[in-house]
Amino acid sequence: MQYDDHIKQLALFVWDAVLHLPLDEEETSPPVGQRTLSACVHITGAWNGALALTCGDGMAAESAAIMFDLERAGVSISDMQDALGELANMIGGNVKALLPEHCHLSLPMVVEGIDYSFRVPGSRLVSRIPMRSGEHRVTVSLLESDAVAA
Amino acid sequence: MSTTVTKAQIDARLIMPFVNSTRNVLQTMLGLATTIDRPRIKSVPAPEYDYSAIIGFSGQIVGVVVVSFRRETAIKMVNAFAGDEVEPDSSDFSDAIGELANMIAGAAKKDLGGVASISVPTVILGKGHIVARPSDIPCMVIPCKTEAGEFAVEISIKQA
Numbered sequence: 241m242q243y244d245d246h247i248k249q250l251a252l253f254v255w256d257a258v259l260h261l262p263l264d265e266e267e268t269s270p271p272v273g274q275r276t277l278s279a280c281v282h283i284t285g286a287w288n289g290a291l292a293l294t295c296g297d298g299m300a301a302e303s304a305a306i307m308f309d310l311e312r313a314g315v316s317i318s319d320m321q322d323a324l325g326e327l328a329n330m331i332g333g334n335v336k337a338l339l340p341e342h343c344h345l346s347l348p349m350v351v352e353g354i355d356y357s358f359r360v361p362g363s364r365l366v367s368r369i370p371m372r373s374g375e376h377r378v379t380v381s382l383l384e385s386d387a388v389a390a
Numbered sequence: 391m392s393t394t395v396t397k398a399q400i401d402a403r404l405i406m407p408f409v410n411s412t413r414n415v416l417q418t419m420l421g422l423a424t425t426i427d428r429p430r431i432k433s434v435p436a437p438e439y440d441y442s443a444i445i446g447f448s449g450q451i452v453g454v455v456v457v458s459f460r461r462e463t464a465i466k467m468v469n470a471f472a473g474d475e476v477e478p479d480s481s482d483f484s485d486a487i488g489e490l491a492n493m494i495a496g497a498a499k500k501d502l503g504g505v506a507s508i509s510v511p512t513v514i515l516g517k518g519h520i521v522a523r524p525s526d527i528p529c530m531v532i533p534c535k536t537e538a539g540e541f542a543v544e545i546s547i548k549q550a
Contacts, residue, residue, distance in 0.1 A: 282446070361488035385510060
């Protein structure tokens with residue numbers, strides 16, 4: 241199954257419906273050396289893998305301000321983590337609907353930092369979509385795994 | 391929230407299984423004796439060490455457990471685990487980090503009682519990263535020392 245187009249459309253749908261912001265495909269990867277947040281939801285069951293959403297702290301702060309109706313200046317790091325986790329959860333939930341029945345979604349795991357990478361052991365990258373929302377870069381990745389949760 | 395209140399909310403019965411499983415897994419799999427330092431409460435999200443493996447709990451136990459390693463510690467432990475030198479940038483390396491965390495969480499899960507599932511691990515590589523924790527569950531850090539170096543087990547779980 242080719243996931244790129246589906247993921248692109250689902251991310252675009254979530255960005256529009258939840259944040260009322262545009263989301264366009266971007267050719268280049270996010271720059272290194274900036275503070276980013278990554279949210280990851282695991283999918284287990286008939287299909288195993290994970291969906292990850294990565295963006296800069298600016299996008300995360302803007303998302304939190306919109307989703308929780310906050311002043312941008314009043315957004316905390318915890319708000320950003322919650323917002324990104326929820327966005328990943330929504331995209332992951334929609335991706336799950338494309339997969340074989342009887343799949344479950346984990347709670348989102350969120351990490352932040354400047355120079356880090358994340359991996360899901362035993363998985364391979366099946367889709368990676370770099371996108372842009374205004375001035376912010378956003379990347380959605382789907383990993384398929386042979387590992388099964390206990 | 392005051393530290394006193396947070397302390398009162400932490401159930402020692404949820405912590406001891408991880409102390410025991412950490413000791414057992416490291417002794418059995420790596421032949422390493424583990425010294426457990428005084429556990430502390432992590433009140434503010436902050437980086438622990440360089441490499442982290444995150445395991446989610448769901449079911450009757452919910453939350454997240456993070457096993458975080460100093461880079462040098464992780465390299466020594468993975469090499470001992472694999473019985474060979476493993477390149478830190480390789481997928482085998484992150485697989486091994488994830489598997490050690492999976493064994494620690496899996497063994498602890500059995501002693502926690504109740505019906506709970508643990509997620510596939512997510513492995514984070516990079517100095518200074520911060521793992522988000524559930525805001526409604528206090529985090530207890532168990533500092534661990536071995537001949538291979540230091541690491542920590544961060545426990546943010548509760549009975550559902």
